[in-house]
Amino acid sequence: MLLLGIDIGTSSIKVSVVDAHTQKAVASASYPDTEATIISHQKGWAEQAPQSWWDYFKKALEKASSKNNFNPKDIAAIGIAYQMHGLVAVDKDQQVLRNSIIWCDSRAVPYGDAAFHAIGEKKCLAHLLNSPGNFTAAKLAWVKEHEPAIFEKIYKIMLPGDYLAMMLTGNITTSASSLSEGILWDFKERAVSGDVLNFFGFDSSVIPAISDVFTAHGYLSEPVAGQLHLKAGIPVSYKAGDQPNNALSLNVFHPGEVAATAGTSGVIYGISDQLTCDQQSRVNSFAHVNHTNEQTRIGVLLCINGTGILNSWIKKNTASTESYNDLNNAASKIAAGSDGLYILPFGNGAERMLNNKMVGAHMHNIDLNKHSAAHIYRAGQEGIAFAFRYGLDIMRENNMQPSIIRAGRANMFLSNVFSNAFVNATNTAVQLYNSDGSVGAALGAGIGANIYNSEKEAFAGMECLQTIEPTEATLYNDLYNEWKILLDQALK
Numbered sequence: 001m002l003l004l005g006i007d008i009g010t011s012s013i014k015v016s017v018v019d020a021h022t023q024k025a026v027a028s029a030s031y032p033d034t035e036a037t038i039i040s041h042q043k044g045w046a047e048q049a050p051q052s053w054w055d056y057f058k059k060a061l062e063k064a065s066s067k068n069n070f071n072p073k074d075i076a077a078i079g080i081a082y083q084m085h086g087l088v089a090v091d092k093d094q095q096v097l098r099n100s101i102i103w104c105d106s107r108a109v110p111y112g113d114a115a116f117h118a119i120g121e122k123k124c125l126a127h128l129l130n131s132p133g134n135f136t137a138a139k140l141a142w143v144k145e146h147e148p149a150i151f152e153k154i155y156k157i158m159l160p161g162d163y164l165a166m167m168l169t170g171n172i173t174t175s176a177s178s179l180s181e182g183i184l185w186d187f188k189e190r191a192v193s194g195d196v197l198n199f200f201g202f203d204s205s206v207i208p209a210i211s212d213v214f215t216a217h218g219y220l221s222e223p224v225a226g227q228l229h230l231k232a233g234i235p236v237s238y239k240a241g242d243q244p245n246n247a248l249s250l251n252v253f254h255p256g257e258v259a260a261t262a263g264t265s266g267v268i269y270g271i272s273d274q275l276t277c278d279q280q281s282r283v284n285s286f287a288h289v290n291h292t293n294e295q296t297r298i299g300v301l302l303c304i305n306g307t308g309i310l311n312s313w314i315k316k317n318t319a320s321t322e323s324y325n326d327l328n329n330a331a332s333k334i335a336a337g338s339d340g341l342y343i344l345p346f347g348n349g350a351e352r353m354l355n356n357k358m359v360g361a362h363m364h365n366i367d368l369n370k371h372s373a374a375h376i377y378r379a380g381q382e383g384i385a386f387a388f389r390y391g392l393d394i395m396r397e398n399n400m401q402p403s404i405i406r407a408g409r410a411n412m413f414l415s416n417v418f419s420n421a422f423v424n425a426t427n428t429a430v431q432l433y434n435s436d437g438s439v440g441a442a443l444g445a446g447i448g449a450n451i452y453n454s455e456k457e458a459f460a461g462m463e464c465l466q467t468i469e470p471t472e473a474t475l476y477n478d479l480y481n482e483w484k485i486l487l488d489q490a491l492k
Helices: 050-066 109-119 121-127 136-146 148-153 160-169 176-181 194-200 222-228 242-249 308-318 324-332 373-397 416-426 437-448 473-491
Strands: 002-008 013-019 025-031 075-082 088-090 156-158 236-241 258-262 266-272 284-287 298-304 342-346 360-364 404-408 429-433 464-468
Touching (some): 002 160, 002 242, 002 437, 013 050, 025 437, 050 160, 050 222, 075 160, 075 242, 075 437, 088 160, 109 121, 109 136, 109 194, 136 148, 136 194, 156 160, 160 222, 160 236, 176 236, 176 284, 236 437, 242 258, 242 266, 242 298, 242 437, 258 373, 258 416, 266 373, 298 373, 308 373, 324 373, 342 373, 342 473, 360 473, 373 416, 373 473, 416 464
Parallel strands (some): 075 236
Antiparallel strands (some): 002 013, 013 025, 088 156, 266 298, 284 298, 342 360, 429 464
């Protein structure tokens, strides 16, 4: 029996086909091979065409199938992970009305701020666990004001994963977890937030039917099954935002457990059994995949927009013909601290942990006689690690005190330079796993389709590959403090 996991990333769509018995991937593929386009018509804007996600998914599945490692007809369930906080709007014919306004788009900040003050800061934090900020509801408010003709045609709003599930099944659903990431869920009332709907003037009919995360959100339609060479009628039995899903992929389900990812953006994600929130909304609290009315499981998420995208930018603009491994090797030959070169990585939109300020990316203290490209490579990776330290200190203020952080051996954690900088700057050990968001989505589908009896059974075969302990915490703390002075100056 096989499970299909789909991960809708910002840069690409990845699919994995997982053997339900061994819990291992038998085939994986992603598309496109180069980073997908982000459409930015104005400064701070970021959009993608939902149709492109569907096209990329089909190409990725075709690539995975071409390896002939599995029989597509043996796939029994589908799970979807997706980039969070985006807005997809469709009409009654399920036609997309505009490009998706995606997670790193900053245009809706004033709308979220207005709602925060009007509803009341204390009430928002108590009921929503967040400020409406720059999330899905605020993005819809921007559409309402600036594109009224489009707004009037909206039948349902959804997140990117909901769109892909709709394309697979013809059915549109959401969940408390999904609504909470759009800041549309009232945790006290255990329902869609009337306060948010009323303030923005949204009709409740635009909200899809609410289902559990682990359940059948629809069944693969005959026409689509024919296109994909899959069996009609198999369930889409799991949908979750990429960060809750990444935590699931690392077997992070219970209070006190913490996961980290360092892809295009950077995330630390911890689990609490309390309705916890940051008074400044610098970190955000959402319903975790296993949150229910009977069991409080809140994912406390620190998101840093500008992390791996800095590393990508540096490679593209200074070493386009080199591999990331080449950059990492060059960086490893430079001493910690990069001979006084510091980089602030915040060049990918407004940063929530910096109170939604657009700081931009900065390079400080460059010495034209001393610093080389390798210094830039190392300073970039150290700057990303310091950004994580800054964010983790905020989480510590909010009673999240991890002794160990779990991470997948992927993206930035493939670099020894970054991994050691992260561990020493945060003074926290990291356990690395062979974890993958699309594999996690597949295993989530297995839970939702009752192929597994519990999450414990779904992740029984998970093994730690490496534990990295801090060995230079004092040195990196001093370097971090120098870096933080530069950040504080940029924030003034």
